[in-house]
Amino acid sequence: MPRLKIEMPEHFTFTTELPIRIGDINYGGHLSNDAILSLIHEARVRFLNQYNYGELDVEGVGMVMADSAIVYKAEGFHGDVLQIDVGVGDFNKYGFDFYYLLSNRKTAVEIAHAKTGMVFFDYRQRKVVSMPTGFRDRMLKTA
Template sequence: MARIRIDMPENYLFSTEIPIRISDINYGGHLGHDSVLSLIHEARVRFLKLYHYTELDIEGAGLVMSDNAIVYKAESFYGDSIQVDIALGDFNKYGCDIYYLLTNKKTAVEIAHAKTGVVFFDYEARKIRPIPEQFRTQVLKITG
């Protein structure tokens, strides 16, 4: 069976710490796969807030998730504190990929690698639109 592989970037733009809640734990006693998606969503919202954006308003455009992938590296448990590092890459006319590195803050063990593809969206017209130039310029200035 072919395995998903995510080529993680070397440099990250943003880092945040998120505690694992009891509701994030599945019947196997560890962090559930569905909760990983929720954790990266929370991290993305925090990242955007740093630039005074929301998922519905980035220079007048919203975001729509086009795809996502998660590669699990290790277990995480209730009470762990997860550091989520974010980078952006693979820009095209309408969107980009957002990369997430999830690491146990205490042990430095990598928990997961994740990627979400996003496109910019005009919710009023109900269609995709180009990346807002100010956002692209601001992010590329930081990423180099």
């Protein structure tokens, strides 16, 4: 079976730092796969906050994750500080992709590449809706 590859964007529009906590470590002594999903969730929330958006309110509608992918590049350990670079791309009528580059802040070693596919969702009607035009225009200016 061929390995998964994530085509990362040429540039990222947001950077944040998060420490690897003891609860992020698995029995192998390094950063666990489920912790990476949690860390990129925090990075995504911080990215949205810079535009005064939240996952439940982007110009009146919410978002829901449709898929996720992670490609592991190196180990991360308790106490390391991750630099998480975030970018957006692959826009369509209903959503887009977030891209995440996780690196060790101190050594610049890449820890993981990740992608989450997001779709816009009306939580009152419980259905997928079109991407808000204002959000799309704002993101295309930064992508």
